[in-house]
Amino acid sequence: MKTVSIFVFKLNLTSMKPLSILFIMFVTLLANSYVHASPQPVNPQRIVVAGGSITEVIYALGEQQRIVGVDSTSVYPAAATQKPQIGYVRKISVEGVLSLNPDLILAESDIGPKKMVEQLKLTGANLVILHENDNFWRIENKIEQIAKQLNVVSKGNMLADSLQADRKALSYILEQTSTKPKVLVIRSSKLMVAGAETTADELVTIAGGVNMMAQTMVNWQTISSEAALALNPDVIISMGIGANDQQPSAEILSVFKYSNAIKNARIYNFDALYLLSMGPRTPQAAVELAHAFYPKTRLPDGYQYRFLKLAENSTKQQDER
Amino acid sequence: MLIGNQLSVKIKHKTLLDNIDFYVKPHEIVVIIGPNGAGKSSLMKALSGDLPLSGGTININQRELNEYSLLELAKLRAVLTQSYELDFPFTVNEVVDMAHFSHQEQCTQATLKQCSNDAMKAVGITHLAQQCFTQLSGGEKQRTQLARVLCQLQPSLTQQKNAYLLIDEPTASLDLYHQYEVMNQAVTTAKQGAGVVAVLHDLSLAASFADRIYMLDKGKVVAHGSPEEVLTQRHLSNVYNINAKLQTDIEDVLPHIMVAEKTLTNI
Amino acid sequence: MLALGNRLLAQQRIRVLSIPVLFIICILVFFIALSQGGVVITLRETMLMLTQPVDDQLKHAIIWQIRLPRILLSMVVGAGLATCGAAMQALFRNPLADPGLIGIASGAALGAVATIVLGTSLFANFSDNLGYYAVPVGAFLSCIAVCMFIYRLGAQNGRFTIVSLLLAGIAVNAIVNAIIGILTLVSNEQQLRDLTFWSMGSLAGNHLAMIMPTLGIIIGCCIGLLRLSKPLNVYLLGEAQAKHVGINVTKLKKQVFIYTALCTAAAVAITGVIGFVGLIVPHIMRLILGPDHRYLLPACMLGGALMLSLADLFARTIMLPAEVPIGLITSAIGGPFFLIMLLKTYQGAK
Numbered sequence: 006m007k008t009v010s011i012f013v014f015k016l017n018l019t020s021m022k023p024l025s026i027l028f029i030m031f032v033t034l035l036a037n038s039y040v041h042a043s044p045q046p047v048n049p050q051r052i053v054v055a056g057g058s059i060t061e062v063i064y065a066l067g068e069q070q071r072i073v074g075v076d077s078t079s080v081y082p083a084a085a086t087q088k089p090q091i092g093y094v095r096k097i098s099v100e101g102v103l104s105l106n107p108d109l110i111l112a113e114s115d116i117g118p119k120k121m122v123e124q125l126k127l128t129g130a131n132l133v134i135l136h137e138n139d140n141f142w143r144i145e146n147k148i149e150q151i152a153k154q155l156n157v158v159s160k161g162n163m164l165a166d167s168l169q170a171d172r173k174a175l176s177y178i179l180e181q182t183s184t185k186p187k188v189l190v191i192r193s194s195k196l197m198v199a200g201a202e203t204t205a206d207e208l209v210t211i212a213g214g215v216n217m218m219a220q221t222m223v224n225w226q227t228i229s230s231e232a233a234l235a236l237n238p239d240v241i242i243s244m245g246i247g248a249n250d251q252q253p254s255a256e257i258l259s260v261f262k263y264s265n266a267i268k269n270a271r272i273y274n275f276d277a278l279y280l281l282s283m284g285p286r287t288p289q290a291a292v293e294l295a296h297a298f299y300p301k302t303r304l305p306d307g308y309q310y311r312f313l314k315l316a317e318n319s320t321k322q323q324d325e326r
Numbered sequence: 327m328l329i330g331n332q333l334s335v336k337i338k339h340k341t342l343l344d345n346i347d348f349y350v351k352p353h354e355i356v357v358i359i360g361p362n363g364a365g366k367s368s369l370m371k372a373l374s375g376d377l378p379l380s381g382g383t384i385n386i387n388q389r390e391l392n393e394y395s396l397l398e399l400a401k402l403r404a405v406l407t408q409s410y411e412l413d414f415p416f417t418v419n420e421v422v423d424m425a426h427f428s429h430q431e432q433c434t435q436a437t438l439k440q441c442s443n444d445a446m447k448a449v450g451i452t453h454l455a456q457q458c459f460t461q462l463s464g465g466e467k468q469r470t471q472l473a474r475v476l477c478q479l480q481p482s483l484t485q486q487k488n489a490y491l492l493i494d495e496p497t498a499s500l501d502l503y504h505q506y507e508v509m510n511q512a513v514t515t516a517k518q519g520a521g522v523v524a525v526l527h528d529l530s531l532a533a534s535f536a537d538r539i540y541m542l543d544k545g546k547v548v549a550h551g552s553p554e555e556v557l558t559q560r561h562l563s564n565v566y567n568i569n570a571k572l573q574t575d576i577e578d579v580l581p582h583i584m585v586a587e588k589t590l591t592n593i
Numbered sequence: 594m595l596a597l598g599n600r601l602l603a604q605q606r607i608r609v610l611s612i613p614v615l616f617i618i619c620i621l622v623f624f625i626a627l628s629q630g631g632v633v634i635t636l637r638e639t640m641l642m643l644t645q646p647v648d649d650q651l652k653h654a655i656i657w658q659i660r661l662p663r664i665l666l667s668m669v670v671g672a673g674l675a676t677c678g679a680a681m682q683a684l685f686r687n688p689l690a691d692p693g694l695i696g697i698a699s700g701a702a703l704g705a706v707a708t709i710v711l712g713t714s715l716f717a718n719f720s721d722n723l724g725y726y727a728v729p730v731g732a733f734l735s736c737i738a739v740c741m742f743i744y745r746l747g748a749q750n751g752r753f754t755i756v757s758l759l760l761a762g763i764a765v766n767a768i769v770n771a772i773i774g775i776l777t778l779v780s781n782e783q784q785l786r787d788l789t790f791w792s793m794g795s796l797a798g799n800h801l802a803m804i805m806p807t808l809g810i811i812i813g814c815c816i817g818l819l820r821l822s823k824p825l826n827v828y829l830l831g832e833a834q835a836k837h838v839g840i841n842v843t844k845l846k847k848q849v850f851i852y853t854a855l856c857t858a859a860a861v862a863i864t865g866v867i868g869f870v871g872l873i874v875p876h877i878m879r880l881i882l883g884p885d886h887r888y889l890l891p892a893c894m895l896g897g898a899l900m901l902s903l904a905d906l907f908a909r910t911i912m913l914p915a916e917v918p919i920g921l922i923t924s925a926i927g928g929p930f931f932l933i934m935l936l937k938t939y940q941g942a943k
Contacts, residue, residue: 104631400839
């Protein structure tokens, strides 16, 4: 069937009924639509990344020269944004990815749409999806998996081990605490707050706070200013992406004017990617968050914040290394 | 024959037509007259099957109207309505050709095309054939629609079938010359064998061209017969509230209505 | 209403020529689109690949798995949307009507949004069984359900009037949009992004087996509509007038509604909402060919296929390796083009 030419159909157009032509074309098309999987390379040199935390890990491993394309969530470090863009992680373009001629496509579990992933697999591309790694306690595992794919296992182990310092610091802080503060996580630009089942909720709990919205709502949701007035958070975490975006808006400041958080000047700005990406920086961010909840606690001796909180300065960071 | 027996039409509690008997034979022109709101257009709509009857029956050629399919009906009678909603830029030619729809199975394309050309020639719009319908004047539009309606009847008339032409105020937006021209066309069509029913406002036109006249008032037939029998001083005074009479006796002049200087009878 | 200048006999010639010319351009665009994309494959290679087996698995996969289904889909969906637009404009006797007007598209949107948002909870079974077919199937079913509802509302006591259809459509549209709003409100961030992307429309990612039902339904409906082109012409005279000429107007309206609903449902279900094609293509074709549906409908099919496949070609190549939502392209090309046509018409009319 495969050898039958489309041109033959075209020539026959006049002599055949259109529907039967269509039918034969469809059958031919279906017969042609199969493909074999290609063998996986051992040491990939052209990597396309779909997922910001993976990009972060690869940069932290110092293997960024092997990245040939990133998705739009890969904004840290800033240098990553200079790489060719394949679009949003949940809306990738199959041919765009393939045009970069990758020997490895490394993706987070939320890569999509599903049918594109299916298509990508059908083309025989070497697609590796890191499942079940978007969890605070499995960041090391994610790093090791990525390192394995890149064939830099020992570097990966070193990076993963280095996170132990942050984990220890976090438990060191939490050991010194008693009462948990009521925390409100809010988008810096509007009255949108994090409810249950959000990464922000997970991080607040891990850092020893109580997300006061977790009882009443799920997901990120916008609340009315009146409902906001009734809240009295002890701590407000204002989140945005990038330095300018983190500053809480005037509306937020006025709505929470009478809350403990504003009265005691306990409103903290966090970069959303720093805190929530579940990359190598997240354990450090959790330490910083916990320290914001409990400012009187001490950090372990010799503990230092190593990663930058913002993408803007990251090029400098790279140079310093 | 096109016969209406005891036609009544009520919409909610309003009586539009009240027990009207009506007929039209092939080869004759019947004109329906009456003041505003008398039910002329309702009668026309009832006869063309657009208005559901609350009483009475309509027969065309010995069969009841409801027994005909729309396609069969389209071959037996053509209707020219008062208003048109067409605002897509069809050419005059295309509008007239739309009449072919019910005949395309029986007649060849060439025959139908000939019908269109004849009809356009008859109402004098051949020179407009390629013009855009939406850009015509009111009178030109009216004549275009008339040509379409004539074209629809033509195949049946050629085959000597009894067909009917229902025209609702065909002269409404025409100048004097074209008013008479259109009525002459109705006469020609009647001569070809059609039964013509026309609603007219102009009583002089009615008197000049009608074989019979139905005078309607408040949904009832007030008078029926030849123009002389219907357009009497008494009827005109009762129905129209005007002081007028029909003059038929001047040589070389068509009948016309003479209206007295003291027009309104109730002053 | 777009008025036209006096049309000359030349128009008859344009009509006769336009359809074969459009057809040839369609075939050319088909092959050009097939050979263009992120991965460089020459036209020669493309032709070879279509006719005989090749060793290069990647290129073979790109042509047969990615580009061919996509181009076929874009052409057929474009043809369907444009034809439905033209049919709706005839049905409403208004050159600005499109299937969105009476809630057909929002019916599909409701199904898609419901499947995306509730696919993990309420409709878990449905979503699990159908996999990535879930959203198109959900959208199609809900669109048909909403259309049946509108149809029932419009067809009260044996009549099927345009006014009741329009009012029912507008009311149902409002209700459906309210439900979509509620679903959007309870969605999480991921779902929200998914449904935003869905509503922007995309032709990507569908393999051949997946698009077959869509192609079948759309082509069937288009043929159905083409067969109605003569009665549709007469219908434009007015309902009473069309009836006097021998057309069963109620049946005609119902047929047009059903074909349009099915066709739009099949198209929107798989691609999401792609605006402008249904409005602009019939308009342009009417400007060139006049309102006669015997020419207008086939020209709209070809013109729609052409417009959407070209727009999609732009969408997947201008920002390589990323992709632009197709809806943006149709509006970005369509809008200005439409404006130019309008201005020219008015200047011509002066």
